[in-house]
Amino acid sequence: MSEHPLTVSNEEADLKNVAFTTRLEDFINWGRKNSLWPLPFGTACCAIEYMATVGSHYDISRFGAEVVRFSPRQADCLLVLGTVVEKMGPILKQIYDQMLEPKWVIAVGVCASSGGFYRAYHVMQGIDNIIPVDVYVPGCPPTPEGIIYGMLKLQEKITKGGIVRVRDRHKIAR
Amino acid sequence: MHTTLTPPESSKYMRLNLGPSHPATHGTLRVFVELEGEIIRNMKLEIGYLHRCFEKMAETHTWNQVIPFTDRLNYVSAMMNNVGYVMSVEKLLGIEVTKRCQRIRVILCELSRIIDHLVCIGANAVDLGALTCFWYFFRERENVYDLFEALCGARLTTSVTRVGGMYQDLPEGWLEWCRKVVNHMPRTLDEVDTLLTNNRIWIDRTKGVGPISKENALEYGFTGPCLRATGIAYDIRKAMPYYDYDKFSWNVVTQTEGDTYSRYLVRMGEMRESLKIIQQALDDIPGGSVNVDDWAICLPPKDQVYNSIEGLMAHFKLIMHGIRPPVGEVYSCTEAANGELGFYVGSDNQGRPYRVRVRPPCFAIYQAFPEMCIGQTVSDAVATLGSLNIVAGELDR
Amino acid sequence: MLETDIKLLANILPHLPQAIQSQILAVEEFLAETTLTVRRESLRQVIQFLKTDPNFCFDVMMDLFAMDYLKYVPETPERFAVVYYLVALLQNRRIRIKVFLPEEDPTIASIHDLYKAANWFEREAWDLYGIKFEGHPNLVRILCHAEFEGHPLRKDYPSDRYQRLKTTTSSEGL
16 A cells, blocks of 8 residues: 655655745745735725626636725735825825835826826825835726736735835935 | 703714715715714715716817716616717717617617616615615616617717717618617616505605705705606606707606605606617617718728828828817707706817816715705615715716 | 796896896806806895795705806906806706906805805805805815815916925814
């Protein structure tokens, strides 16, 4: 009778069946990228498209990012969905500051990325004026495919990045 | 030993801030409440967190360039804003769009009304913990999105109308496709009807919650489903019919209680009425052009632009100088998903509007929110807010 | 709609009491819409009459907004105007009331106690145009942020003059 497969024997050949080697960094990043907990900071039109992305047709849970959290303390991926006006700026900053490391930001849509076609007296010309952004998704609003693509790009970035993120990596003077 | 705790007057109530980034406030609304236990004793609202300067932007763009900005007012049902805006410009120009264009606009408006109500009811149910309806409704919404995408390439922000007509005629096979989508819809409505309408929990959470009286609703300038839920059968499609709405057979849905449950029932009913209108409109689509035959307003056909000097000149003039409506100010209103959506446009005979004023239905409705909530619990306020369907893009413009 | 409005003009206006008629500076009909231009001092009187008189019953104030005629080509009596749009739902009638206000003193009586809806609409006109509504209980900015200077929808305010918020906390108003 053969031994139970999980029994660790002295022989190296057996070890290959029960263990694999990797770098700690890769292992942690693999875990992080496949379980992003997004915080949808939805202000405008893009939030409706995000609803469609979460909805039954596009189903973002296929990419491990369906656990939507509205508390910044429980989320690690801030999705800024829609126009951020000057009045909203401090709130966005506060929410970003309340999130724990590691944290990432996706600017969804042109308004969040650059102000879009609102070159106006009350619209912030891109959220990167106040918080660092990892991925910019173009579109007004982006299609759900676009939002998913942005998510995948972020996953790529996480895979390539180190484990330790320097908190003040993007110090932005305001 | 027992001592009674009597707090000083100033700290009798607990102050609580909801939003703007709060799941129940849908993004950009901020509510300050003073609570006694769980009962709301006082409420203050703060808006403007999505003030995107629509009215100022409109003054710096040409008449047709304003259309994309109107998409982003009530972005849940963008086509109705497109239609509302161009209607006011067409009124100022004194033109009537072709019958075919009118019929297409009716179909698109009613589809938009349906998807708007789908989001409203779906999100309202999510706020109260019923996630299933939301998935069901979004499946339907995706079907309509596909239709819109086939028509104009965009799902949400459609910019599908032009002053004097449409961006283009319907693509081939669109009408049959539309009929299929429309025929499928009653099934989903029935499903959600069975899930919610007689559901004990849904009724307990919504009946008698956030009520408003007829008189108060009028004082606050309510229109649309929220007004009809109080028992006033006012619908602009009936009161001031445009685009032959009076020729279709359909009913104005009303309820009497003015509470969250009534608003839910009105919206459910309206979706079925809209389906009726679409079906009748689909049966009888006149042929011909979608654009008015006036090259000072609508772009000439492409073969004319390439092959005739008149066409080329008209095209050039329209692109470079734009439309020039006569001097004057008009107000024109349509029945949008939330109520009366009015556009007041002023022209001084230039290529750009002198003034575009939007009368947003949400603005009037949201103002009454404290009055509807005082004396009820915070969770009731969440239920009420969902049923009012406040869309920040339209509220703050 | 056409007929009812014309009827309103032809039949009903002469039935206005003399006291009200003398407050009306002009009656304009354009594309089947009736506009009454009213003396500034007597705005409240006229609106109260139109609301309460059983023959008129304008029970809904649909809209209230300001206009700035600084660059308008046909010259207007004064620079600013406030427009009131009243609707009688049952009779299905609509009427527009316009009051011109001088540039140096854009002040008018508030009607927040006549129509509850007027409260926010008046705040908006103050915020965007700087029209002062006398007797308004809470005439503060509603759309722009609290530190905003000037009134952005005035014609002499450039559309892209962007004003940054200096405070970075978001707890104002609490």
